[in-house]
Amino acid sequence: MPAEEQGKRTRDREKDRNFQTNMAEKEHYSSRRRSPLVEKKSKDSQRRREEERLDRRHTDRTEQRSRSPARNRGEDSRDRGRERSRERERRRDRSRERDHRRVDRGVREGERGGRQQHRRRDEREREERKFVRVKEERDRNDERRREDKQRKPENPFQTEEGTEGGEEEEANKDQPNFELSGALTEETNKFRGVVIKYREPPEARKPRKRWRLYPFKGEEALKPLHIHRQSAYLLGRERLVADIPIDHPSCSKQHAALQYRLVDYEKPDGTTGRRVKPYIIDLESANGTYVNNQRIEASRYVELMEKDVVKFGYSSREYVLLHDTSDTSGVQAGEDDEGLDD
Numbered sequence: 001m002p003a004e005e006q007g008k009r010t011r012d013r014e015k016d017r018n019f020q021t022n023m024a025e026k027e028h029y030s031s032r033r034r035s036p037l038v039e040k041k042s043k044d045s046q047r048r049r050e051e052e053r054l055d056r057r058h059t060d061r062t063e064q065r066s067r068s069p070a071r072n073r074g075e076d077s078r079d080r081g082r083e084r085s086r087e088r089e090r091r092r093d094r095s096r097e098r099d100h101r102r103v104d105r106g107v108r109e110g111e112r113g114g115r116q117q118h119r120r121r122d123e124r125e126r127e128e129r130k131f132v133r134v135k136e137e138r139d140r141n142d143e144r145r146r147e148d149k150q151r152k153p154e155n156p157f158q159t160e161e162g163t164e165g166g167e168e169e170e171a172n173k174d175q176p177n178f179e180l181s182g183a184l185t186e187e188t189n190k191f192r193g194v195v196i197k198y199r200e201p202p203e204a205r206k207p208r209k210r211w212r213l214y215p216f217k218g219e220e221a222l223k224p225l226h227i228h229r230q231s232a233y234l235l236g237r238e239r240l241v242a243d244i245p246i247d248h249p250s251c252s253k254q255h256a257a258l259q260y261r262l263v264d265y266e267k268p269d270g271t272t273g274r275r276v277k278p279y280i281i282d283l284e285s286a287n288g289t290y291v292n293n294q295r296i297e298a299s300r301y302v303e304l305m306e307k308d309v310v311k312f313g314y315s316s317r318e319y320v321l322l323h324d325t326s327d328t329s330g331v332q333a334g335e336d337d338e339g340l341d342d
Helices: 002-031 036-067 068-152
Strands: 211-217 232-236 257-264 270-281 289-291 310-314 317-323
Touching: 270 289
Parallel strands: none
Antiparallel strands: 211 317, 232 257, 257 270, 289 310, 310 317
C-alpha cells in the first residue's frame, strides 16, 4: 500500500508539472502575433460568449421579475416605452420611404408630361405648317384660274351685236354656270379635297313632289333612289362628292347633275305661274348622258318628264323617273308649285 500511494503521488506531481508546462507554452504562444483566421475565430468566440452572457442576464431578469411583481411592472412599462419608441421610428422610416417614392413618381410624371407637351407642340406646329401649305396652294390655284380666265382668247365669230356667225342667240336659252362655287364649296371650289365642276343656279329649289329614280339592270329592278330631299344631286364615279354613285368605268368621275329649278310657265287663262321642275345637265362627260336613248348636249339643262329613262355612258343600267303618285293629275292645271324653302 505505501508503495502504491507513493507511485500515485508521483504520478499526480508529474501531471501537475505537465499541466504547468502546457499552460506556460500556451501563454508563450498567445503572446505571439496570431494569424487573421485565428483572430477572426477568437472574435467570433468572444461575441458568442457575450451573447450567451446577455441571454443569461435576460433570463435572470425574467426570473427576478416573476419573483417581484412591483419590479415586473416597472420593467414592463420600460419595455413598453422602448417598444413604442421603436414603433415610432419604424413609422418615421416608412413615412420617409413614401415621401421618397412620391418625389420619384412626381419626377417621372413630370418628365413624361414634358415629353407629351413637346409632342403636342410638335403636332400643332405640323398642323399649322400643313394649313399654311394648303392655303398657299389654294391661293396659287385661284390665281392661276384668274390668269387663265384673263388669257382666254375672244371668239373670232362674235360680232358687235352679240351674234355668232351672224345668227342671234335665243333669249331664253338655258346656260349653265361653271364659275367657282360659293354655296357648295364655300371659299374654294373644293369639297373633301375634290374640285367640284358644278354649281347650283340661283333658281335652285327643293321639290314639293316626292320624285324617285327606279334603277333597272336588264330585267332586274334595284332599290329605288329618293331624290326629293335636296335641290341638286351630283352623279359620277367619285364617291367622295357624288350623291348618286355610278361605278361603271365608262362614266366620268363627275358625270352629270340632277337639278330642280323654279321656272315660269303659262296657265290656260294666259297668266304666268311658277313651278319646280327636274332638269338634268351633262358635265362634259367623256361618253355622254342619254334621255330616252337620245344623247343630250353637254353643259345644257334638259327638262325631265315623268317616266323618262336616263342612262349614263355605256352602262346597262336604266333610271326611270317617277314620283310618289306617278299621276299627272296630282298637279292640276293652273296650280302653282314654288317648291319648299331650304
